[in-house]
Amino acid sequence: MRRLSALPSLALGALVLGCAVMARQTPEDAGMLTWTSRALPEARGDFRVLPDGRREAIRYKGWPTRDFSAFRTYDYDDPRPEPVVERVTMPAGLKGDPTKGRALFLDRAKGPCSGCHLVPGADVWPAGNVGPDLSTLGDRGLPDPYLYQLVWDPRVVFPDTAMPPWGRNGVFTSEEVAHLLAYLQTLRGPLPPETDPDRNPLTRKKPVGFGDNLDPTNNPAVLLAEDAQAPWEQKGPAGRACADCHPGGPERAMRSVATRYPKHVRIYGRVMSLEDFLEAHGPETTGRPYPAESADNLTMTMRIKMASNGLAVALDTSSPEARAAIARGRATFYRKVGARNHSCADCHTSDKGAKKFLGGRLLADVSDGLTRHFPTWRTDRGEVWDLRKRFQWCMTPLGTNMLAADAVEYAELELYLTTFDRGKPLNVPGIRH
Numbered sequence: 001m002r003r004l005s006a007l008p009s010l011a012l013g014a015l016v017l018g019c020a021v022m023a024r025q026t027p028e029d030a031g032m033l034t035w036t037s038r039a040l041p042e043a044r045g046d047f048r049v050l051p052d053g054r055r056e057a058i059r060y061k062g063w064p065t066r067d068f069s070a071f072r073t074y075d076y077d078d079p080r081p082e083p084v085v086e087r088v089t090m091p092a093g094l095k096g097d098p099t100k101g102r103a104l105f106l107d108r109a110k111g112p113c114s115g116c117h118l119v120p121g122a123d124v125w126p127a128g129n130v131g132p133d134l135s136t137l138g139d140r141g142l143p144d145p146y147l148y149q150l151v152w153d154p155r156v157v158f159p160d161t162a163m164p165p166w167g168r169n170g171v172f173t174s175e176e177v178a179h180l181l182a183y184l185q186t187l188r189g190p191l192p193p194e195t196d197p198d199r200n201p202l203t204r205k206k207p208v209g210f211g212d213n214l215d216p217t218n219n220p221a222v223l224l225a226e227d228a229q230a231p232w233e234q235k236g237p238a239g240r241a242c243a244d245c246h247p248g249g250p251e252r253a254m255r256s257v258a259t260r261y262p263k264h265v266r267i268y269g270r271v272m273s274l275e276d277f278l279e280a281h282g283p284e285t286t287g288r289p290y291p292a293e294s295a296d297n298l299t300m301t302m303r304i305k306m307a308s309n310g311l312a313v314a315l316d317t318s319s320p321e322a323r324a325a326i327a328r329g330r331a332t333f334y335r336k337v338g339a340r341n342h343s344c345a346d347c348h349t350s351d352k353g354a355k356k357f358l359g360g361r362l363l364a365d366v367s368d369g370l371t372r373h374f375p376t377w378r379t380d381r382g383e384v385w386d387l388r389k390r391f392q393w394c395m396t397p398l399g400t401n402m403l404a405a406d407a408v409e410y411a412e413l414e415l416y417l418t419t420f421d422r423g424k425p426l427n428v429p430g431i432r433h
């Protein structure tokens, strides 16, 4: 149960009576209301208890199901602060093995450290450069206790670092940290000449685009969006179709609507993306369900957004509700969460990871605008993802329990991100790796 938003029955009443009633709803009414997720079960961030008593996350097919509830999330009701910085002294007599350390450095199930740091070796692929090149770190003669602390909890040295507190949050044990630093101390110059420019993230070619995103022979999502035509025209169980109340076809009836989302919707008392609005408004008016992350919701969202392609994003950023929500969304963007203690900002702002490689992936920069091409076709998944699934995914491998796709926290985060796209044309559906 979430605090914000509307009882379905009240909202339905308002709609049946028409807009006049909607306009009379006060924020006070709205503030008393609660939001229950209408998302697909696997999109809600729920858990099931296994026969052995362990909790397992209910997630999309193929996603990791480990429970990370020991760590902070984006939930506005999660009062836990960022874990305190942990000063440690290296246990006496602990001696690391450089060979084990190298394997741990490259272990994808653990870090990998190489996702952010280059080290020598033709097998080091793909290395990233969010952190400094460590290829000759050993030459600096840094003392073991210093390096031990640095890997255990780097915030002692770099207070706002993008590097996770590996030991503090239990990703690596103290023996493993000792192995890692034994390896780091072996990294000495001079380096052999680089044979493959792609190995080094500084000289690696940047990925090129994916071609015309609105060409249906190039982007399967364009054709998928046409699936929304039938539910638009056909009457749902409640006896009405979208077309009955919104005449003229989606192109005309929905022209420019998407440029104003996410927005604060008075009758639901919360900020909503188009997806959020549809999952409430669709069943209330037609009787047909549009749960967040369902094919019906995604295709209808694309159809409606496509009616605004070429039009500039025109958010409300000045009403008191919008201003407060943008401030909360911004705080979420900078909030450190999960086992890796990462914030979105660690990977998507230019003073941190943006425009650098995380492993093989070039990180997008929030200030360039990340929202106008969503929902987007993901070539490596063969699926359409809306922004919410992207938010859920970005933090899942990093050890954070996701929220429901229609959580207000994500809506306000999406609103904040969308402010960077103001004045720029919508271009949906996108296509990305």
Ligand code: HEC
Residues within 6 Å of the ligand: 105, 111, 112, 113, 114, 115, 116, 117, 130, 131, 132, 134, 137, 147, 150, 151, 158, 160, 161, 162, 163, 164, 166, 180, 184
């Ligand atoms: C998400 C990116 C990221 C990952 C993953 C990461 N680091 Fe870092 N690391 C950084 C950044 C960024 C810095 C530079 C400190 C700063 O300015 O925040 C850094 C600094 C360091 C330094 C100090 C370098 C110097 O020049 O003083 C060492 C050593 C180091 N990391 C080791 C590791 C090890 C070992 C791992 C794996 C257990 C690891 N890092 C994983 C981002 C990362």
Ligand code: HEC
Residues within 6 Å of the ligand: 015, 016, 018, 019, 231, 232, 240, 241, 242, 243, 244, 245, 246, 257, 277, 278, 281, 282, 285, 286, 300, 304
């Ligand atoms: C019973 C009539 C009715 C039906 C059926 C209906 N709507 Fe609506 N819809 C409304 C009213 C009334 C509003 C609010 C007034 C407005 O913004 O035009 C609205 C608003 C909207 C909005 C938001 C417009 C904005 O500017 O924020 C969207 C999007 C929308 N409807 C889509 C749909 C879709 C998709 C369907 C079919 C699943 C549908 N509607 C079915 C009556 C209806």
Ligand code: HEC
Residues within 6 Å of the ligand: 333, 342, 343, 344, 345, 346, 347, 348, 358, 361, 362, 363, 364, 365, 370, 371, 376, 387, 390, 391, 394, 395, 398, 413, 432
């Ligand atoms: C450890 C790094 C990391 C963190 C933390 C992270 N992301 Fe990402 N994100 C990625 C990678 C990798 C990609 C794929 C490459 C790209 O497009 O940036 C990506 C892609 C995205 C995209 C798609 C960009 C596009 O143009 O299609 C969005 C939007 C996004 N992230 C938002 C977020 C938000 C919001 C958060 C916080 C909830 C977050 N990310 C946290 C690594 C991260």
